[in-house]
Each structure stands twice: as C-alpha cells, then as structure tokens.
Amino acid sequence: MSEMNSKILVVDDSISMRMIVVSFLKKMGYSNIHEAEDGEIALLMLKDGLLGDDPFQIVISDWFMPNMTGHELLEAVRKDEQLKNMPFLLVTAEGEDKHVNMAKESGVTDIIVKPFSIDQIHAKVKMILNNN
Amino acid sequence: MAEVDEAKEQEELKELEKNCQLRMSVEKFDGYIVVNLLNVFSFDSARYFSKKMEIEVLRPFLESHSFFILNLKSMGDIDKTCLREFVQMQIRLKKQNKRFFLTDLNASVKDVIYKNGLDKTFEQKSTVRAALVELGIVKKKAFDVTFLNPFIDAVMRMMEVQCYTKAVAGDITVLKPNEYPPADICGTIGLVSDSFNGAILLLFKEDVYVKIGTRMLGEGFQPGTPQFMDAIGEMANIVLGQAKISLNKMGHNVQQALPSVSYGKDQLVKIISTSPSILVPFTVEFGKFHIQITTKNR
Numbered sequence: 001m002s003e004m005n006s007k008i009l010v011v012d013d014s015i016s017m018r019m020i021v022v023s024f025l026k027k028m029g030y031s032n033i034h035e036a037e038d039g040e041i042a043l044l045m046l047k048d049g050l051l052g053d054d055p056f057q058i059v060i061s062d063w064f065m066p067n068m069t070g071h072e073l074l075e076a077v078r079k080d081e082q083l084k085n086m087p088f089l090l091v092t093a094e095g096e097d098k099h100v101n102m103a104k105e106s107g108v109t110d111i112i113v114k115p116f117s118i119d120q121i122h123a124k125v126k127m128i129l130n131n132n
Numbered sequence: 133m134a135e136v137d138e139a140k141e142q143e144e145l146k147e148l149e150k151n152c153q154l155r156m157s158v159e160k161f162d163g164y165i166v167v168n169l170l171n172v173f174s175f176d177s178a179r180y181f182s183k184k185m186e187i188e189v190l191r192p193f194l195e196s197h198s199f200f201i202l203n204l205k206s207m208g209d210i211d212k213t214c215l216r217e218f219v220q221m222q223i224r225l226k227k228q229n230k231r232f233f234l235t236d237l238n239a240s241v242k243d244v245i246y247k248n249g250l251d252k253t254f255e256q257k258s259t260v261r262a263a264l265v266e267l268g269i270v271k272k273k274a275f276d277v278t279f280l281n282p283f284i285d286a287v288m289r290m291m292e293v294q295c296y297t298k299a300v301a302g303d304i305t306v307l308k309p310n311e312y313p314p315a316d317i318c319g320t321i322g323l324v325s326d327s328f329n330g331a332i333l334l335l336f337k338e339d340v341y342v343k344i345g346t347r348m349l350g351e352g353f354q355p356g357t358p359q360f361m362d363a364i365g366e367m368a369n370i371v372l373g374q375a376k377i378s379l380n381k382m383g384h385n386v387q388q389a390l391p392s393v394s395y396g397k398d399q400l401v402k403i404i405s406t407s408p409s410i411l412v413p414f415t416v417e418f419g420k421f422h423i424q425i426t427t428k429n430r
Contacts, residue, residue: 015358016349016363016366019349019350019359064390093370093373096380115289115370115374116294
C-alpha cells in the first residue's frame with residue numbers, strides 16, 4: 001500500500017481543529033482520512049478497523065477532550081495487544097515540558113504543539129508513516 | 133595544623149579546577165546557599181565538584197543553612213555519569229533534613245536527567261526565584277503589565293501560523309472596573325495560578341471574525357455553522373497554551389479552564405472583578421480585534 005493511501009484517524013473535540021488537520025492532510029495528498037470527536041469514539045473506530053481487516057495506520061489526536069482524553073486514548077491503545085504499536089501523533093496547545101514528558105512517558109510517537117503549519121504536520125506524518 | 137590542611141585542600145582544589153571545564157561559584161544568603169555551575173559538567177569535573185562542595189558548601193554551611201540550590205543556568209551540558217554527584221548530594225542533604233533544588237535546567241540537561249529516570253528524584257524549578265517562592269523565602273510575583281508580553285506574542289504567532297495573517301499590537305488601555313468593550317463574539321478562558329486568578333477574552337466584531345475564520349478554515353465560515361462558534365474557543369486555547377509556556381517559566385504555575393463562547397451583536401461581556409482589566413488592540417488586514425486580560429492577585 002502506498003503511503004498516500006494510509007488510513008488516518010483524526011481525533012479532536014474541536015471541529016475547527018479537525019477541519020484544519022484534515023485540510024492539511026488532503027493538501028499533502030492523503031485521502032483515506034476519518035474523524036472522531038473524542039477518545040471513546042476513536043477507540044471504537046480503531047477496534048472496528050481491526051475487526052474489518054482494515055486497520056488505521058496512524059492516530060492524530062488532541063490531548064484535552066471530553067469523555068475520553070487523548071492521554072486516556074493513548075494509554076488504552078498502548079495497553080491493547082492488537083493496537084499497542086499504533087503510531088500516535090499528539091496535537092496539543094499544551095507545550096510545557098511537564099505535558100510533553102507525560103505524553104512521552106505514556107508512549108506517544110511524536111508531538112505537535114499548536115499553532116502549527118502544514119509543513120510541520122507534513123514532516124511528522126511522513127516520517128511516522130515511512131518508519132512504519 | 134588546621135590552616136596547613138586548608139591550604140593543602142585549596143591547592144588540591146585549584147589543581148582539580150585546572151584539569152576540568154566546570155566552573156563553580158558559591159553565594160551565601162540567610163538560610164540558603166546558591167551554587168552556580170558554569171560550562172560543561174563532564175566526567176573529569178566530578179572530583180572537582182565534590183571537593184568544592186565539601187570544602188566551600190557542606191562543611192561550612194550544612195549545620196547552619198536549610199536550603200541548598202544548584203543553579204544550572206550557565207551550565208551547557210552534563211555527562212550522565214556526573215548525575216551521581218547530584219544524587220549523592222541529595223542523599224547527604226536528605227539525611228540532614230535539608231532541601232535541595234536544581235534550577236534553570238536547559239533542555240539538554242533535563243533530557244539527561246529524564247532519560248536516567250531521575251526527573252522525580254530532584255526538586256527542579258525554572259529559576260532560583262521559583263525555588264525561593266516554594267520555600268516561602270520570597271513572595272510570589274503579582275501579575276503586572278510586563279506579563280502581557282507572552283499573551284501578545286502568542287496572539288501574533290497564532291494569527292500568523294494558523295490564520296495566515298499578520299497581527300500588529302497597538303497601545304494597551306487599562307479599563308476601569310465595570311467598563312466593558314463591545315464585541316459580537318467573545319471567547320473566554322478562566323485562569324488560575326499561584327500568583328493571580330483571572331480570565332483572558334478574545335473579542336471580535338463579526339465581520340473581522342468571519343474574514344479571519346475564512347482564512348483559517350476556508351469558505352463557508354458563517355454564523356450558524358458549528359465551526360463559527362468553535363474556532364474562537366480554539367483560538368483562545370492556542371493563545372493561552374503558548375502564553376502559559378512563558379508565564380510558567382516565570383514561576384506563575386498557570387492552569388486553565390475550558391473555553392466558553394458567547395455570541396450576540398454588540399454584547400458586553402461582563403467579567404466580575406474589582407480589579408482593572410487590560411485591553412490590547414490588534415490590527416490585521418481585515419480590521420481590528422482585541423484581547424482583554426482581567427486578573428486579581430491572590
């Protein structure tokens with residue numbers, strides 16, 4: 001499968017932030033993009049992808065969300081035998097060391113701090129998908 | 133005899149200093165000692181460090197002083213083997229019920245400490261002042277107008293990176309209590325910190341907001357769409373997230389609440405506060421908007 005056909009899950013409770021990330025991904029050439037409003041829905045979609053033999057290749061998630069936060073989603077993914085190696089790109093407004101360290105301790109693949117440009121997200125997504 | 137020994141020790145110390153890159157200076161204050169480390173703490177500096185600490189810090193001040201601060205502001209890098217010196221210092225001081233802080237660590241030093249699983253071993257503070265605040269030796273800083281800069285910088289960066297427009301800050305105005313600038317749409321985030329409580333507001337007239345939102349999210353950005361109400365909250369989140377990085381480095385420990393959004397033609401968003409608010413105007417290619425910062429010292 002080519003990198004451009006990678007199945008991508010964008011998770012954010014903010015519709016505007018999802019719109020920004022999705023539009024950047026489309027401009028970068030990705031087309032198989034799916035959206036979730038919180039961690040709970042995202043986890044269900046990740047499971048559904050596995051059951052349908054059509055797994056996601058990367059999760060791009062916000063940190064603070066209602067119901068299930070990005071941190072809780074990350075922990076759930078890392079604990080799940082089938083999902084534990086899922087690349088997880090965190091997009092957050094919280095750029096302080098304590099948050100970055102917490103995310104690293106929980107096994108995040110990489111972090112982007114808001115505001116971010118298309119070039120920043122392009123470089124991170126491309127590197128993650130190529131490594132996997 | 134004691135004088136001879138001291139002279140000999142000083143000679144040894146000088147010899148050790150010659151053979152390493154690390155430099156140290158000791159400052160004595162009432163109740164606390166600050167040891168400033170300069171240059172690189174490489175393997176060959178370990179003996180110099182321990183000798184200097186023994187002769188000039190621990191022996192003369194361990195009994196009389198309660199707090200010991202290692203200020204790493206001017207230290208470039210540290211070899212991981214040298215972390216043992218800090219651990220041994222921590223053990224020695226802990227046994228005597230003394231407190232030990234590391235301050236002003238750069239990213240590289242923090243990384244070495246983190247990678248060796250020692251980030252929770254040491255009490256780390258962003259500055260010597262922040263450590264002294266923690267110890268109750270100096271008072272917490274009150275919010276003053278100089279702390280506006282992180283907010284102003286954050287707004288300009290957010291506008292440039294996420295909204296593709298350049299924002300120029302104008303002269304600030306201090307609003308009287310019960311004075312409220314009119315706006316059509318407002319995003320508000322509450323702030324709690326060690327030194328002040330308050331709120332930050334993003335205030336837009338509808339026509340300017342629609343043009344900025346269209347630049348950020350594309351065509352179709354209009355009242356009644358979900359993104360219209362959502363984007364301003366996200367903008368406020370981004371601004372505060374950026375500003376917090378700088379404010380917390382100053383020792384304010386700012387925490388934020390979730391944003392709220394209000395929309396209505398020429399509404400007056402009333403923040404209940406007896407303290408004056410600060411209003412900062414910004415000009416973009418589409419017109420003007422404002423941020424309002426209301427704080428009350430704790």
